[in-house]
Amino acid sequence: ETGVTQSPTHLIKTRGQQVTLRCSSQSGHNTVSWYQQALGQGPQFIFQYYREEENGRGNFPPRFSGLQFPNYSSELNVNALELDDSALYLCASSGGLAGGTWTDTQYFGPGTRLTVL
Amino acid sequence: AQKITQTQPGMFVQEKEAVTLDCTYDTSDQSYGLFWYKQPSSGEMIFLIYQGSYDEQNATEGRYSLNFQKARKSANLVISASQLGDSAMYFCAMREGQRGYQKVTFGTGTKLQVIP
Numbered sequence: 001e002t003g004v005t006q007s008p009t010h011l012i013k014t015r016g017q018q019v020t021l022r023c024s025s026q027s028g029h030n031t032v033s034w035y036q037q038a039l040g041q042g043p044q045f046i047f048q049y050y051r052e053e054e055n056g057r058g059n060f061p062p063r064f065s066g067l068q069f070p071n072y073s074s075e076l077n078v079n080a081l082e083l084d085d086s087a088l089y090l091c092a093s094s095g096g097l098a099g100g101t102w103t104d105t106q107y108f109g110p111g112t113r114l115t116v117l
Numbered sequence: 118a119q120k121i122t123q124t125q126p127g128m129f130v131q132e133k134e135a136v137t138l139d140c141t142y143d144t145s146d147q148s149y150g151l152f153w154y155k156q157p158s159s160g161e162m163i164f165l166i167y168q169g170s171y172d173e174q175n176a177t178e179g180r181y182s183l184n185f186q187k188a189r190k191s192a193n194l195v196i197s198a199s200q201l202g203d204s205a206m207y208f209c210a211m212r213e214g215q216r217g218y219q220k221v222t223f224g225t226g227t228k229l230q231v232i233p
Contacts, residue, residue, distance in 0.1 A: 032129065036225075042225050042226050043162070044223075045220050056220050090162060092162070104212060105152065105164055106221055107164055110160065111162075
């Protein structure tokens with residue numbers, strides 16, 4: 001069973017640029033959620049995708065957008081980067097069978113650390 | 118009001134001792150789930166244990182157990198026989214709503230340090 005993977009591991013951008021982060025969900029999972037974790041804080045929910053549709057959104061502006069593909073992998077796009085966007089971006093997949101039982105547990109990838117200069 | 122409250126920013130525990138990390142939550146939903154995650158300095162969020170709101174038994178996973186007190190809205194994590202590798206940030210989290218929409222709210226975390 002393949003776990004959640006994210007790319008790239010690290011990224012440095014300048015203010016005003018655009019960035020795309022990628023996530024491959026754990027095999028068998030159909031839901032992907034994205035989180036932003038600023039230094040010293042807990043993760044904050046950005047949005048969730050279920051079967052290629054946005055299925056819920058946190059308090060993030062529209063310049064944060066996403067996609068989910070038929071294989072359930074996902075992208076997070078951030079336009080017009082600001083200094084405060086510097087954070088660890090975590091992807092989590094969920095919605096699958098574990099030991100024959102449906103599980104809602106979210107399993108996280110290693111994250112992408114974004115630095116905006 | 119905070120949905121998830123972790124009141125212990127940092128905790129120390131002696132190796133091989135047990136430690137309890139506190140978590141209280143706030144929700145008006147009848148159906149919800151509570152999770153604990155471990156985040157080492159590498160950054161990856163590692164799932165530890167899950168408790169459903171309708172589960173009557175406290176969840177256990179190896180050295181981890183969740184002390185679920187529904188009336189008090191608390192979901193404390195107990196780690197038995199602490200090991201040096203347990204040193205990390207620990208986050209309590211709650212899933213609200215029905216299946217299919219799984220927004221998870223995290224607390225601010227507790228930094229656990231295991232002393233040899």
